[in-house]
Amino acid sequence: MTSSETSPTTAGIRARAHQAPSAWWARARAWGHRHPLRATVCTVLAALLVIGMGDLGLLWARLDRFDVDLPGSDPGSATAVGDTAETWLIIGTDSRTNLPDGPARYGGVADVGDGARADVVTLVQTTASGVNVLVLPRDLTVSQGQLFDERLATSFLQGPQYTVDSLCSAYGVGADHVVTVDMAQFADIVDALGGIDVEIDEPVRDAYSGLQIDAAGMQHLSGVDALALVRSRHPEVLRDGRWVTLSEQEGAERRSRFTGVVMHAVLAGILERARNPLAMQSLAWTLTGDLGTDAGTGLLDLARLARAVRNGAMTDADGGVNLVTVPAGPVGDGFTAPPTDETYATLAEYGYTPGACTPAD
Numbered sequence: 001m002t003s004s005e006t007s008p009t010t011a012g013i014r015a016r017a018h019q020a021p022s023a024w025w026a027r028a029r030a031w032g033h034r035h036p037l038r039a040t041v042c043t044v045l046a047a048l049l050v051i052g053m054g055d056l057g058l059l060w061a062r063l064d065r066f067d068v069d070l071p072g073s074d075p076g077s078a079t080a081v082g083d084t085a086e087t088w089l090i091i092g093t094d095s096r097t098n099l100p101d102g103p104a105r106y107g108g109v110a111d112v113g114d115g116a117r118a119d120v121v122t123l124v125q126t127t128a129s130g131v132n133v134l135v136l137p138r139d140l141t142v143s144q145g146q147l148f149d150e151r152l153a154t155s156f157l158q159g160p161q162y163t164v165d166s167l168c169s170a171y172g173v174g175a176d177h178v179v180t181v182d183m184a185q186f187a188d189i190v191d192a193l194g195g196i197d198v199e200i201d202e203p204v205r206d207a208y209s210g211l212q213i214d215a216a217g218m219q220h221l222s223g224v225d226a227l228a229l230v231r232s233r234h235p236e237v238l239r240d241g242r243w244v245t246l247s248e249q250e251g252a253e254r255r256s257r258f259t260g261v262v263m264h265a266v267l268a269g270i271l272e273r274a275r276n277p278l279a280m281q282s283l284a285w286t287l288t289g290d291l292g293t294d295a296g297t298g299l300l301d302l303a304r305l306a307r308a309v310r311n312g313a314m315t316d317a318d319g320g321v322n323l324v325t326v327p328a329g330p331v332g333d334g335f336t337a338p339p340t341d342e343t344y345a346t347l348a349e350y351g352y353t354p355g356a357c358t359p360a361d
Helices: 008-034 036-062 152-158 160-171 183-192 223-231 248-274 277-290 299-315 341-349
Strands: 064-066 086-093 118-127 130-136 141-143 177-181 196-200 204-206 211-213 217-221 236-239 242-245 292-294 321-325
Touching: 036 277, 086 160, 086 183, 118 152, 118 223, 118 248, 118 299, 130 248, 130 299, 141 152, 141 160, 152 160, 160 177, 177 183, 183 223, 183 248, 183 277, 196 223, 196 248, 211 223, 217 223, 223 248, 248 277, 248 299, 248 321
Parallel strands: 064 292, 086 177, 130 321
Antiparallel strands: 086 118, 118 130, 177 292, 196 217, 204 211, 204 236, 236 242
16 A cells, blocks of 8 residues: 555544544534533533633733742741641832822822832731731831841832741741732722721821821721821821820831721621622722732632631631731831830740741742
8 A cells, every 4th residue: 555545444533533523513412402401501601611710810810920939937836826827928018109099198209219118017827716917017127237227117128038038037927928019009909898997096197198087986998098097107196176296106006006907997898798709709800900929829829818717707706807916116216116025925926936937048
């Protein structure tokens, strides 16, 4: 047989291969005619699967991802919250490259530069019994130098890796995930929730952050107002009919406290939206477009975090979130707040002790 000839067996195989798709389609159509309801259900499920996979792909692509080598835990160290604890380091930056719409309250890149400091820093720790949110003072000292001490806020100017390593070395904080959000993104998330409700103890204003709340009690805050509250460090409060300027230390403590309050309100808003699949889908679209994550953190990790918060809320009358403001010493002339024995004791209660983790190489 020459190379140009084809055996009957080979020709038959090719013919069957050519006819296979059409034959399969014919059988599928015949089955659909015999079982119309089943065929409709299968078609709908297949369409939903395709749409769902496409939606997940789009959500994944919307995350702003960055490279960070996360520290490793010391196998010999014991944690107070158990081995199942997972730590999320959430950093709100003061980057001016993306600012909220509205009044020019923040200064632009030309005024303060294009760097980003860690304006708000929280540790969100998920455990089998609920969620702990530890608010770290932005002025907390993370390293000591010959000329000046490095504070947590300015550590981020050298990038997220430096902040992660500094917290690990100084306090034994081993982050499993890192999430960043800038000012415009934070305001966008709060607005996507329809605003948040926050209890205010006394009227307060801060010209520097744009904060103006004229009444005490429960207040409904928009995104820019919530941002102004967590950024306020030079507040004035209305006492006995006159505005009183708080000290630097009081302002720093108040800022940390209301950061925790706002965080709790945001988590509560997310849980409320989670009850409605359509509302949750819309919120997921907003969140993935407004968050930065380390390259190793994906949608499943974020979903697991949301599930941990939801499970805690279902089993705890207080919402399943334990808010902790980590104390520090008084703010000095260099705007740094040194750690105290109480700082270390508070962190140790949640499993963070110096030497408990090793910065990544």
